[in-house]
């Protein structure tokens with residue numbers, strides 16, 4: 001596991017946006033004295049009060065998320081028989097950031113983070129759920145990835161300098177953010193010129209077109225289901241120059257270049 005300050009990507013102060021430095025058990029802002037505690041190796045950037053209890057569904061899912069009881073089944077149900085065998089390789093190939101620094105937004109248990117870590121210089125995985133993050137850290141260490149940092153951080157308020165990353169991944173989470181345009185603008189801000197943003201989300205041009213399905217998703221996990229043109233327009237309006245979309249069932253793979 002990497003030291004947050006030694007990765008080549010410097011996190012910034014949540015209060016004044018100055019670069020943070022490392023102190024025992026905390027990241028420290030020399031400009032305004034704000035501290036970000038590091039608990040069990042996981043920096044905890046401030047999140048809103050209603051988020052600090054954690055998204056209960058993801059905390060509860062953490063222990064089974066990558067087992068055959070959850071992700072592989074949900075992925076195949078969403079994507080159908082034509083979807084890529086492994087969604088991660090499609091995301092990682094679209095990013096094409098060998099040797100670069102990568103941010104994995106809403107990294108969960110680090111499923112995508114670990115694949116990115118094999119080729120990237122450094123990978124930061126951020127998520128709200130501490131249970132997900134504990135697994136992400138444990139499994140990155142198990143696999144010997146000493147270029148990974150996981151941190152609790154809200155995707156809507158990324159504490160990194162502008163243009164800090166060559167690539168940003170976001171697997172199965174764009175539909176979950178309370179303010180999707182703000183989150184996409186944050187992702188665009190932290191991407192270097194020419195950098196790529198790639199991931200997966202939910203397509204409305206699928207069985208999820210059923211109003212009952214969309215209502216159920218909105219009520220249970222607050223998920224939005226994307227119309228393709230809506231997602232393309234959002235990415236272009238946010239400043240991405242090119243956008244590619246590929247749909248398999250309800251699984252919408254996207255990649256965009258800044």
Ligand SMILES: C[S@@+](CC[C@H](N)C(=O)[O-])C[C@H]1O[C@@H](n2cnc3c(N)ncnc32)[C@H](O)[C@@H]1O
Nearest residue numbers: 058106107108111127128129154155171172173
């Ligand atoms: C379905 S999981 C996806 C995990 C991983 N990216 C993958 O592909 O397996 C969605 C994740 O989004 C996280 N999440 C939801 N809202 C978030 C936010 N505003 N900021 C950061 N993470 C968030 C949840 O805690 C959860 O771990």
Ligand SMILES: [Zn+2]
Nearest residue numbers: 013016029032
């Ligand atoms: Zn500060």
